[in-house]
Amino acid sequence: MSKTSKELLNELVAKHYEDAAQAKKDGKLVAWATSICPQELLEAMDITVVYPENHAAAIAARKHSQEFLDQSEGCGYSIDICSYARVNMGYKDIQYSEAANIPMPDMVFCCNNICTTVAKWYENLATELNIPFILIDTPFNHIYDAPAHNIEYMRNQIEHAIHQIEEICGRPYDYERLTEVMKISNETAYWWRRACFTAQAMPSPLSGFDMFNYMALVVCIRGKKEGRDLFKLWCEELEAKAAEGKGPWKEGEEEKYRVIWDGIACWANLSPTYKILKKYGINVVTSLYPDAWTILYETNDIEGMAKAYTYYHANRNVDYVAATKSQRVKDFNVDGVIFHSNRSCKLMDFTIYEQQRRITAETGVPTVVFDGDMTDPRIFSEAQYETRIQALVEMMEENKKKKAQEGK
Amino acid sequence: MFLGIDIGSSSSKVAIVDENKNVVAAKVVNMGTGTNGADVAMQAALDEAGITLEDVKYIVATGYGRLKFDKADVQITEISCHAKGVQTLVPDADTIIDIGGQDAKVIRLAGGQVENFIMNEKCAAGTGRFLEVMSRVLNTDLKDLSALADQSTKALAISSVCTVFAESEVISSLAAGEALADVARGANFAIAKRVAGMCKRVGTGKKIVMTGGVALNDNMVRSMAAELGQEVTAVPHCQVVGAIGAAIFAHEKYHK
Numbered sequence: 001m002s003k004t005s006k007e008l009l010n011e012l013v014a015k016h017y018e019d020a021a022q023a024k025k026d027g028k029l030v031a032w033a034t035s036i037c038p039q040e041l042l043e044a045m046d047i048t049v050v051y052p053e054n055h056a057a058a059i060a061a062r063k064h065s066q067e068f069l070d071q072s073e074g075c076g077y078s079i080d081i082c083s084y085a086r087v088n089m090g091y092k093d094i095q096y097s098e099a100a101n102i103p104m105p106d107m108v109f110c111c112n113n114i115c116t117t118v119a120k121w122y123e124n125l126a127t128e129l130n131i132p133f134i135l136i137d138t139p140f141n142h143i144y145d146a147p148a149h150n151i152e153y154m155r156n157q158i159e160h161a162i163h164q165i166e167e168i169c170g171r172p173y174d175y176e177r178l179t180e181v182m183k184i185s186n187e188t189a190y191w192w193r194r195a196c197f198t199a200q201a202m203p204s205p206l207s208g209f210d211m212f213n214y215m216a217l218v219v220c221i222r223g224k225k226e227g228r229d230l231f232k233l234w235c236e237e238l239e240a241k242a243a244e245g246k247g248p249w250k251e252g253e254e255e256k257y258r259v260i261w262d263g264i265a266c267w268a269n270l271s272p273t274y275k276i277l278k279k280y281g282i283n284v285v286t287s288l289y290p291d292a293w294t295i296l297y298e299t300n301d302i303e304g305m306a307k308a309y310t311y312y313h314a315n316r317n318v319d320y321v322a323a324t325k326s327q328r329v330k331d332f333n334v335d336g337v338i339f340h341s342n343r344s345c346k347l348m349d350f351t352i353y354e355q356q357r358r359i360t361a362e363t364g365v366p367t368v369v370f371d372g373d374m375t376d377p378r379i380f381s382e383a384q385y386e387t388r389i390q391a392l393v394e395m396m397e398e399n400k401k402k403k404a405q406e407g408k
Numbered sequence: 409m410f411l412g413i414d415i416g417s418s419s420s421k422v423a424i425v426d427e428n429k430n431v432v433a434a435k436v437v438n439m440g441t442g443t444n445g446a447d448v449a450m451q452a453a454l455d456e457a458g459i460t461l462e463d464v465k466y467i468v469a470t471g472y473g474r475l476k477f478d479k480a481d482v483q484i485t486e487i488s489c490h491a492k493g494v495q496t497l498v499p500d501a502d503t504i505i506d507i508g509g510q511d512a513k514v515i516r517l518a519g520g521q522v523e524n525f526i527m528n529e530k531c532a533a534g535t536g537r538f539l540e541v542m543s544r545v546l547n548t549d550l551k552d553l554s555a556l557a558d559q560s561t562k563a564l565a566i567s568s569v570c571t572v573f574a575e576s577e578v579i580s581s582l583a584a585g586e587a588l589a590d591v592a593r594g595a596n597f598a599i600a601k602r603v604a605g606m607c608k609r610v611g612t613g614k615k616i617v618m619t620g621g622v623a624l625n626d627n628m629v630r631s632m633a634a635e636l637g638q639e640v641t642a643v644p645h646c647q648v649v650g651a652i653g654a655a656i657f658a659h660e661k662y663h664k
Contacts, residue, residue, distance in 0.1 A: 341529075353609050360524065371529050383472060384527070391487040391525065398521050 005234035009217055012230060016050075016220045017100055023048040024103030029169065032088075032102070032125065034118050035219045036292060036312050037111035038136060038305060040185055041161055043223040044178035045169050049109070050102040054219045056087035060267035060375035062099035069376060083344040083376040085121040092125060107131050107168055109161075113138035113315045115347045132168055134161050138309065141316045146307055154306035181223045182299045188222045189294045191231035196290030198238040200332050203247035203255040205238045208284020209274045210248070212265045218293045248283045256281030257396050258333055260325060262288070262355070263340035263348050268377035276386050280393045286332045288313045288324065318351045322358040329363040335396040337367040338389070343379045366395035409457065410662060411464045412654025413450060414486065415473030418509030418536065419621060420445035422453035423651035424464070429496070429659055433457035434648040440509060441473025450479075466662040468654040472510070484657055486650050487515055487525050490619055493653030495520040497643050502613030505603055505632065505640070506650075507622035509536045512599075514606045516613060524610050532571040534602035536622045541571055542595040545578050546588050553592050557627035560593035562586075574598065593627065600631040607636060616640045619649040 003011075024030050031042050035053045042049050059065050065083070068090030073079060075093070077086050091097065095104065108131065110122035119135060126133035136157050139150045166173050195214075199206040214234060221227030247255045259277075261284040266273045277284065292312060297304030313321055328334065337359055339352045356367045370388045373379035409432070414421040418440045424433040433456035439445025454460060461479075469480035470489040477483075490506050495517070504515040512528040512535050528534050532541075543550045564586055568574040578591055599622070607616075616638055618629055623646035633640040643649050 356524075366522075366524070369526070386475070387472075387485050387487075388527065390483075391485040391522070394485060394488045395522055 005214075005230060005237050008230050008233065009214060012217055012221065012226060016217070017102065020048050020050050020103050021101065029106045030103045031107045031109045032105040032122075033109040034111050034114055034122070036114050036295070036309070037109055038158060038161075038309055039109075039223055040178060040181045040305070041158065041165060042109060043181045043185075044174050045165055045171075046174075046177075047107075047165070047169070048103070049220075050105075051219050052088040052091075052102070053084045054216060055091070055100060055102050056084045056375050057216065057265075057267040058100040059087055059091075059097050060377070061270055063268065063377070064097050064099040065268055065375045066377060068094060068097070079376075080343075082115070082117045082121070083373055085117055087375050089121070089124065092128065105129065105131060107134060109134045111136040111138060111309060113309050113312045115314060115345065132164065134164050136161060136309070138315060141310060141320070144317060144320055146310050150310060151303055151306050154310060155302050158302055158306060179300055182297075182305070184225055184228050185223045186296055186299065188218065188224075188228040188231055189296050191228060191235050192218050193290050193294040195231055195235035195238055196286065198235065198242050199285040201242035202258075202333055203245075204258065204283055204285045204332075205241035205246055205248065206285070207248035208261055208287065209265075209270070211284070211287075211289065212270075215289060215293075222293060222295075249278070253278075254281055255283045257335045257393065258283055258285040259392075260284070260286055260328055260332070260334050260337045261340070262325070262337060262352075263342050264345060264374040266340065266372040266374060266380055268375050269372065269380040269382075272380075272382045273372070273385065276382075276389055280389065282389070282393070284338075285334060286328050288321070288328075291324075314347055318354055318358075321351065322355050322362075325355060326359050326362040329359065329365055334363075334365060335399065336365050336392050338392065339367060339369040341369050341371050343371065343373045344376065345374070364399070366392060366399065368392040368395075409459055409464050410655050410658035411450070411453070411467045412489070412651045412656070412658055413446060413467065413469050413471075413477065413480070414489065414648070414650035414654060415441050415446045415469065415471040415477055416509050416621075416650075417441060417472050417511075418540075419647070420449040420473075421471075421648045421651040422449040423648050423655040424453050424457045424459075425652070425655040425659055427659075429656055431645075431652055431655070434645055434651065436647050441471070441476065446473060446477055466658040468658040468661065470650050470654045481658070482661060484654060486511070487513065487522055489650045489653035489657065491515055491517055491520070491522045491653065492656050493649035493651075494617055494619065494643060496652065496656055497645070497649065498615070498617050498641075501615045501617040501643075503607070503610075503616040505607065505616065505618045505623075506620040507534070507536055507599065507603065507618070507628075508620040509540075511535060512603050512606065514603065514610050516610045526606050526610050528602075528606070533569045533574075534599050534606075536620070538571045538574065538599060539595060539622060539625070539628075541575050542578060542592070545575055545582070546592055548588070548592070551624065553595070554625040554627040556589050557592040557596050557625075557631075559589035560587070562590045563597070564590040564594035566591075566594045566598040568598075569602065593631070596625065596628045596631040597635070599628065600635040603632065604635040612636060612638060618642045619646045621647050623647075 071090035437449040474483040623642040
C-alpha cells in the first residue's frame, strides 16, 4: 500500500535533518537561510539549506526552547528580541538539541521580506561565525503595488548574490539547474496553495493545525521534487475527503465554527492552543500562510521572482493585508478571527487593531486578540487564552442566531 | 431560583434571581479561585435568599475560576456575563469598563450584545492588583484608598506601567516626601490612563459604566471620567454585575 501524505511528511522532515547532517559530514556547503528567501539560488548550486526559524519552531514544539533562550539572554540578547532569533543565537553556541539538530553554516542567506530583525540577527551570525553574509534587502511595500525601482533594486541584488555564491562555491553558476529548481519551486507552491484552499469546503477537510505541520516542510523543501510530490499527494487526499463531505477531525467531531488564525502558531504552547479550540468545535480554516509560500513566477524571470518575494504579506501595507483577510472571511465562510499578538513579532502585531477594525467593518465577523509567543513558552497564559476564545465563541454564536433569525 | 457565580482571581461573587429575574440575593466573599471562596459565597447567598441548593434550578459560572467549579450547569465568560448584567441594570449603557483583580476589560455593546471587547495583556498593570500593591505601600486599606485620594492637592504622575516598577517608584516618591494622598490619586490616574488607552482602541460610546471591584473606588471612577473627558458612572452593586449577568443567563438557559 502506498504511503499517506502524513507518513511521507514525517519521513521527509526526518530526512531533511538527516540529509543536512550527512551533507556537512561529506564536506558540502551548508547555508542557514530565512524562511521565505529565494532558496532557488542556493539549491541550484547544490548548497544544503536549513532554516533556523523552522528549526527553532521544531525545538519549541518539543518543549526544548527554554535552554536556548537562556543561553542567548545570558549573552545579552533582550527578551524583547524575536524568540526565533534568541533560540537560534543560543543554538549557535550550544550546537545540540535533543529535539532536532542542524549543521553549522558555511554561509548565511537572509531575505528581510519577512521582517527587519533577520538582517541584524544574520549579520550577528556571520560576524560571530566569521562566514559570508548574503543579504537580499527587500524594501517594505508602503504602497499597494511594488514600484519598479524596488523591483530593480532586488533584481540587482539577486544578480549580485549569484556572484557571491559563485565565489563561495568556486565554480560558475549553474543556470540550467536554476531553471529546473525554479520550475519545481513553482509547482510546489501551486500544490501547497491548492491544498490549503480545499478548506473552503464546508466542513473543511483540513484542520488548520495540520496545515501548520505541513508548513514545516514547505519551508524546507520547496525546491525539491519530493516536496512537490508530497504537496500534490496531500492536495489529492484533501480533495477526496472534501468530495466525501468529511470534516477536519474524526467522525462525529463537528466543525462548529470556522476561523482565521492570524499570526505564527504558538509552537511552545501548541497543545493547549489547539485543544482549547477543538473543545469548542473551532477549526482554523485559513490564514495568510497559504499564500506565504505561494511564490509564483515564470521560470527564469528574475524580475517576476523579485516581485513574488517582495509580495510576502508581512512586507505589504495594511490596505493589502486587511483586504486580503476580509476576502478570506468571505471565501472561506469564516465566523471569526483570532489574532495572536506575538511578543516576538512586532511587525505582525503592529497593525492588529487596525486589521480588527477593518475586518469587522467589512465583514461583520467578531475578532479576538490573545497574547503569546511563537517559541518563548513564558508569555502564554492558558486561562487568559481560553477566556478570549470562549468569548469569541459566544460572539460567533450570537451572530449565528441573528443570521438564522434574519433568514426566517 | 437561578444562580450566577463569578469566581474571580481575588473574590467570589454570587447572585440569585427569581422567576421574574429580580435579584433576591447578592454576596461577595474576598476569596477567589483556588480557595473555598466560591462555596462560602454560594452558601451565604443561599442563606440570604432563604433557600437551599435544591431550590436552584440552574447555575451559570463565570470568571477566572468558572471551569473549575463543578456545580455549574454551564460556563459563560465574564465578558458576556458583564454585558448581560449591565444590560439588565443599566439598559442604555453601551460601553463597560470592568476592572477586576487581575483583568481589565472594555466591552462595547450594540443592541445589548457584545460587539467588541479588549482585555489587558498578560500583566497586572491597569488592574485591581495594581491598587492592592499600592494600598499596601501606602499602608491603607483598599477600601479607604478613594477617601485618601480625595484629600490630594497635587497631581503626581506614576509613570511606570509595570506594577513592580510602579511600586518602587511610589516608594521613592514617599521617601522624597510626597504626600500619601497625592500618591493614592496618582495610582488611580495611572490605572485610568492605561484603561483609557484600551477604551480608545474599541471606541467609547455614549454611556460609559464601570463594573468590578475597582469601581467601588469613587475617586477612581472620577479619574476615569477625567481621563476620558466623558461621564463615567459605577453600576450599582458593581462587584456582582458579572454574577447577576450569570444568574440572568441561568434563567434564560433554563427557560429556553
